[in-house]
Amino acid sequence: MIRNMFRVIVVAAFCCAAASAARAADKIALVVSTLNNPYFVTLADGAKAKAKELGYDLVVLDSQNDTAKELSNVEDALNQNVKALLLNPVDSAAARAGIHEAEAQKVPVLTLDRSAKGVTVASHIASDNVAGGKLAGELIVQQLGGKGNVVELQGQPGTDAARDRSNGFRQALAAAPGLKVVASQPANFDRTQGLNVMENILQAHPKVDAVFAADDEMALGAIKAIQAARLKIVVVGFDGTPDAVAAIKNGTMYATIAQQPSLIGSLGVEEADKIIKGQVPPASIPVPLKVIDKKSLGEP
Amino acid sequence: MNPLLRFLSQNKSLIGLVALIVAVSLASPDFLDVGNLLNVLRQTSINAVIAMGMTFVILTSGIDLSVGAILALCGAFAASLIASGSGLLIATLIALLAGLGLGAISGLIITFGAVQPFIATLVSMTVLRGAVLVFSNGTPIDASSGAASNAFGNLGAGYIFGIPIPVIAAAVVFAGCWVALTQTRFGRFVYAIGGNESVTRLSGVNVTLIKIAVYAVSGLLSALAGIILTARLESAQPNAGLGYELDAIAAVVVGGTSLAGGVGSMTGTLIGALIIGILNNALNLMDVSSYYQMIAKGSVILLAVLVDRRGAQN
Numbered sequence: 033m034i035r036n037m038f039r040v041i042v043v044a045a046f047c048c049a050a051a052s053a054a055r056a057a058d059k060i061a062l063v064v065s066t067l068n069n070p071y072f073v074t075l076a077d078g079a080k081a082k083a084k085e086l087g088y089d090l091v092v093l094d095s096q097n098d099t100a101k102e103l104s105n106v107e108d109a110l111n112q113n114v115k116a117l118l119l120n121p122v123d124s125a126a127a128r129a130g131i132h133e134a135e136a137q138k139v140p141v142l143t144l145d146r147s148a149k150g151v152t153v154a155s156h157i158a159s160d161n162v163a164g165g166k167l168a169g170e171l172i173v174q175q176l177g178g179k180g181n182v183v184e185l186q187g188q189p190g191t192d193a194a195r196d197r198s199n200g201f202r203q204a205l206a207a208a209p210g211l212k213v214v215a216s217q218p219a220n221f222d223r224t225q226g227l228n229v230m231e232n233i234l235q236a237h238p239k240v241d242a243v244f245a246a247d248d249e250m251a252l253g254a255i256k257a258i259q260a261a262r263l264k265i266v267v268v269g270f271d272g273t274p275d276a277v278a279a280i281k282n283g284t285m286y287a288t289i290a291q292q293p294s295l296i297g298s299l300g301v302e303e304a305d306k307i308i309k310g311q312v313p314p315a316s317i318p319v320p321l322k323v324i325d326k327k328s329l330g331e332p
Numbered sequence: 333m334n335p336l337l338r339f340l341s342q343n344k345s346l347i348g349l350v351a352l353i354v355a356v357s358l359a360s361p362d363f364l365d366v367g368n369l370l371n372v373l374r375q376t377s378i379n380a381v382i383a384m385g386m387t388f389v390i391l392t393s394g395i396d397l398s399v400g401a402i403l404a405l406c407g408a409f410a411a412s413l414i415a416s417g418s419g420l421l422i423a424t425l426i427a428l429l430a431g432l433g434l435g436a437i438s439g440l441i442i443t444f445g446a447v448q449p450f451i452a453t454l455v456s457m458t459v460l461r462g463a464v465l466v467f468s469n470g471t472p473i474d475a476s477s478g479a480a481s482n483a484f485g486n487l488g489a490g491y492i493f494g495i496p497i498p499v500i501a502a503a504v505v506f507a508g509c510w511v512a513l514t515q516t517r518f519g520r521f522v523y524a525i526g527g528n529e530s531v532t533r534l535s536g537v538n539v540t541l542i543k544i545a546v547y548a549v550s551g552l553l554s555a556l557a558g559i560i561l562t563a564r565l566e567s568a569q570p571n572a573g574l575g576y577e578l579d580a581i582a583a584v585v586v587g588g589t590s591l592a593g594g595v596g597s598m599t600g601t602l603i604g605a606l607i608i609g610i611l612n613n614a615l616n617l618m619d620v621s622s623y624y625q626m627i628a629k630g631s632v633i634l635l636a637v638l639v640d641r642r643g644a645q646n
Contacts, residue, residue, distance in 0.1 A: 068465070189622040217615075217616050222571070223569050224565065224572065227564065227565060229616050232368075233617075235367060236360065252565075275474070
């Protein structure tokens with residue numbers, strides 16, 4: 033009897049081990065645009081942590097911002113019989129070829145952070161830049177009590193991020209007729225240009241109450257201009273870079289809207305897991321953004 | 333000829349500058365404000381300093397594409413030296429010497445390697461851009477801490493007798509470059525090499541040395557621009573100076589210097605840099621939509637060049 037029980041236990045343990053060994057062999061690939069940028073390193077780390085938790089073997093391949101390298105990475109991944117492909121494209125328009133190859137081999141593709149144009153994928157997971165711009169606008173409306181002059185520093189014209197963040201910001205401001213946008217100028221996601229453009233704007237409009245910059249680099253440049261003019265202006269940025277967090281701590285910047293790259297990575301693996309188990313995910317999954325200000329940093 | 337007329341005929345881009353100033357003052361009442369004019373000069377100073385070095389290079393019928401990368405790398409050197417507690421003099425001196433040396437290396441490749449200036453400086457640009465990323469680890473270097481950080485920040489944001497320090501630096505550089513180009517043998521050799529290199533060589537001028545020197549000067553002035561830019565932001569950006577080579581070349585060409593070499597002036601370059609700087613300022617003052625800004629910039633640069641060429645033919 034006891035011997036039988038022992039046998040059962042041994043067999044059961046063996047089966048479990050075999051099952052988990054089989055599961056561990058299930059591979060997911062993450063082809064990431066570049067690992068030379070802390071944002072995407074964090075994204076990959078989020079995916080790795082989730083893959084470990086769910087028992088997948090995650091292969092991470094770095095495309096080094098090169099579309100040709102990306103295609104060969106995708107091919108290498110498909111040769112390793114991955115169960116799903118997480119793709120963070122170098123370029124939206126150039127990702128098609130790789131996705132078609134994955135489709136031909138019946139491997140589901142999920143795009144992360146950047147979408148792919150002209151193809152349908154199983155799911156697209158990215159931050160909602162429109163919602164982020166709106167969040168920034170609402171912060172400014174709230175902080176100014178719905179009245180005052182506002183400046184918008186836009187990102188590189190023609191990029192999705194610049195357009196979406198601006199649109200969201202305008203949506204929030206539409207609800208506050210007391211706020212006037214006195215200038216809306218591009219500073220191309222660049223700190224030097226943020227400084228120069230803000231200096232110029234302050235010459236034409238000395239009375240500015242708040243600035244929304246579509247990224248932290250421009251916000252930090254604008255802050256230099258504001259400090260030189262000895263003014264006190266509410267500045268809200270976007271991204272949550274370490275420099276911006278430091279500026280919020282020392283009080284020169286009011287807030288920033290942070291993307292959550294780690295969450296994008298981990299949601300990617302989570303959705304891939306669902307697809308592998310036979311579920312159908314939504315075509316697009318917006319990843320929430322969060323406000324970083326003194327309060328959220330736990331400072332008085 | 334009366335001296336004023338001669339000056340005007342040598343600097344036809346001045347007409348373009350005056351026309352632009354009149355147009356902008358009419359379009360935006362904020363432009364002629366003293367504060368704004370100092371602001372324009374301060375913003376122009378960085379491009380002007382680079383463009384003055386570029387003028388020597390272009391006069392020898394060369395080109396220097398590495399100026400933006402040298403600016404970024406030397407700015408990063410200065411920032412990290414300041415952050416690690418070095419004195420102001422040591423930090424700026426090391427950054428300037430680095431710029432001089434890096435420029436000289438381009439010159440050596442061009443002369444001893446017999447490589448086209450475009451290719452040689454394209455290589456320098458690419459390698460040095462990589463070097464900035466390696467050195468800075470791809471993140472901004474904060475220069476707001478360290479014993480000399482206040483003095484360093486003052487280089488970018490400070491004033492002497494009400495004039496911004498970057499503007500004074502650019503004025504000193506202009507004076508030095510003007511003297512070197514018009515009053516010294518070095519300047520005459522620079523023009524001569526651009527006019528006819530082999531004849532210059534045959535008449536016993538050390539062409540190799542002069543050519544290495546112009547790239548070294550261009551590197552030195554790019555480093556100075558990098559120091560000013562880094563001081564203004566109190567932070568060195570890994571992508572600082574991206575595309576600055578094109579702004580500098582535009583300033584030189586708008587100022588009437590020929591890309592074929594041998595013809596041009598330092599005053600013209602100063603005017604060219606001012607035209608581009610005023611244009612950037614005016615587009616912001618008038619709140620021109622982002623989509624139209626580049627069209628406006630391109631059109632004005634074309635107009636300035638056309639005025640200059642037409643004048644040259646008459």
